[in-house]
Amino acid sequence: xxxxxxxxxxxxxxxxxxxxxxxxxxxxxxxxxxxxxxxxxxxxxxxxxxxxxxxxxxxxxxxxxxxxxxxxxxxxxxxxxxxxxxxxxxxxxxxxxxxxxxxxxxxxxxxxxxxxxxxxxxxxxxxxxxxxxxxxxxxxxxxxxxxxx
Amino acid sequence: xxxxxxxxxxxxxxxxxxxxxxxxxxxxxxxxxxxxxxxxxxxxxxxxxxxxxxxxxxxxxxxxxxxxxxxxxxxxxxxxxxxxxxxxxxxxxxxxxxxxxxxxxxxxxxxxxxxxxxxxxxxxxxxxxxxxxxxxxxxxxxxxxxxxxxx
Numbered sequence: 001x002x003x004x005x006x007x008x009x010x011x012x013x014x015x016x017x018x019x020x021x022x023x024x025x026x027x028x029x030x031x032x033x034x035x036x037x038x039x040x041x042x043x044x045x046x047x048x049x050x051x052x053x054x055x056x057x058x059x060x061x062x063x064x065x066x067x068x069x070x071x072x073x074x075x076x077x078x079x080x081x082x083x084x085x086x087x088x089x090x091x092x093x094x095x096x097x098x099x100x101x102x103x104x105x106x107x108x109x110x111x112x113x114x115x116x117x118x119x120x121x122x123x124x125x126x127x128x129x130x131x132x133x134x135x136x137x138x139x140x141x142x143x144x145x146x147x148x149x
Numbered sequence: 150x151x152x153x154x155x156x157x158x159x160x161x162x163x164x165x166x167x168x169x170x171x172x173x174x175x176x177x178x179x180x181x182x183x184x185x186x187x188x189x190x191x192x193x194x195x196x197x198x199x200x201x202x203x204x205x206x207x208x209x210x211x212x213x214x215x216x217x218x219x220x221x222x223x224x225x226x227x228x229x230x231x232x233x234x235x236x237x238x239x240x241x242x243x244x245x246x247x248x249x250x251x252x253x254x255x256x257x258x259x260x261x262x263x264x265x266x267x268x269x270x271x272x273x274x275x276x277x278x279x280x281x282x283x284x285x286x287x288x289x290x291x292x293x294x295x296x297x298x299x300x
Contacts, residue, residue, distance in 0.1 A: 087246060100192060107184010110245055116174035119211040119231050122256030126277060129249040142258070 009037030011075055014056070018075030022067050025137035029066050031058045031078055032134060043079065045099055052092015057131050058083040059139055063148035084115045084139055084147070087131045177237060177251060179206040181244050206239055234259040236280035252278045 011018040020033040032055070039050040060066055060081050067076045087110065094105045100113070112131075117123060128138040141147060181204045189196035192209060211231060233255045240248040254262045265274045266281065275281045 089245065096188065101188050101190055103186065103188020103196075105182060105184065105186040105188070107182065107186070108244070109184070109186065110181040111178065112180075112246055112249065113178040114176055114251060116176035116209075117253070117255055119173050119175065119213070120256065122258045124254040124258045124262070124277070125251070126253075127249075127251045129246070129251075131246055 011035045011037070011039045013040070013042055013077045013079045015075040015077045020067075020072040020076040022069045022072070022076060023134055024069050025059070025135060025139065027062075028059050028084065028137065028139040029062050029069070030134040030137055031060060031067065031076065032056070033058075033075055035075070043082075043098075045082070046086075047098040048094060048096040050090050050092060050094045052090065052094075054088060054090045054092075054094075056086060056088045057134060059085040059127070059129065059137055061139075061144075061147040065148070081148070082115065084125075084141070085113070085127055085129055087112045087129070173211050175208070175210055175231065175233065175253075175255065177206075177208045179204070179239065179246065179249075181205075181241075183244060202244075204241075204244070208235075208237075231255055232257075232259045234262050234278065236278045238280070250279070252280075254278075 009017050014020060014031075014033045014035065016035075016039075017037045018033055018035040018039070020031060022029055022031050024030075035050065035054045035056075037051070039054055041048050041050075058078060060078055060083050063081055065081055067078065089108070089110045090105065091108050092106075094109065096103055096105075112129070114127065117125075123141060123143065125141040126138070128136070130136045181202075182199050183202050184199075186197070186199040186203070197203075210233075233253060235251070235253040237251045237253075238249070239246065262274055262278070265271060268274075271281075
């Protein structure tokens with residue numbers, strides 16, 4: 001399927017005409033994904049389409065379902081794992097249709113979003129985000145329950 | 150493009166009507182655009198049109214939360230939200246983010262951190278929330294933290 005998507009210059013949820021790298025940071029995993037051509041994202045909190053180039057850095061909790069560290073030539077999917085923070089740089093046309101934003105962008109954009117905290121929750125969280133130096137990223141949260149939901 | 154925008158605004162309207170206007174989650178984010186961007190935020194019930202360059206760093210803060218009912222009693226509706234203690238720092242390089250830190254505590258955890266700040270030994274709290282640390286050298290020289298590259 002990844003090969004078919006690659007031939008058609010498409011990717012779905014980071015897999016297809018894409019490349020990814022998963023590295024270990026302090027307290028989390030960092031997934032960096034580049035997509036080219038048409039890239040679809042289907043997660044409710046992040047749904048949209050990019051036509052052009054995109055680079056996404058997602059800081060994800062080290063859950064059982066998380067991908068292993070390494071390089072992935074056709075990208076890697078992190079569907080089902082909600083990032084604790086993400087940064088996305090896009091060059092081209094982007095259409096967003098998700099809970100946060102509905103709209104269109106033509107040009108270059110950079111979005112950073114940190115995972116939301118429900119209004120009645122008690123947590124302590126610390127995040128150090130260095131998009132250009134992923135190995136220096138730090139994350140800790142107390143309590144850790146619910147991070148992998 | 151025009152069709153896409155019409156669909157986008159229609160969808161936003163529906164989401165807003167169905168979802169209500171008030172945020173029920175706390176989150177921070179930033180957005181930088183160079184080009185053209187037209188969008189609406191269903192959670193904040195606002196829209197924007199950017200032609201050229203724009204950078205935004207924002208926190209969405211809920212104003213109320215579901216009140217916890219007394220044992221055996223029905224839900225009592227909403228109460229003011231939320232106790233939080235937060236430090237965040239964003240540094241940019243050109244039009245991209247170079248460094249972002251966030252230390253945040255909410256609810257009971259925030260109250261405990263705030264109480265601990267009054268203690269004689271508040272170092273652990275200040276290590277977590279580094280904006281509470283005194284930085285005399287920076288204050289004395291009045292350095293504008295990376296001279297414009299820091300927001």
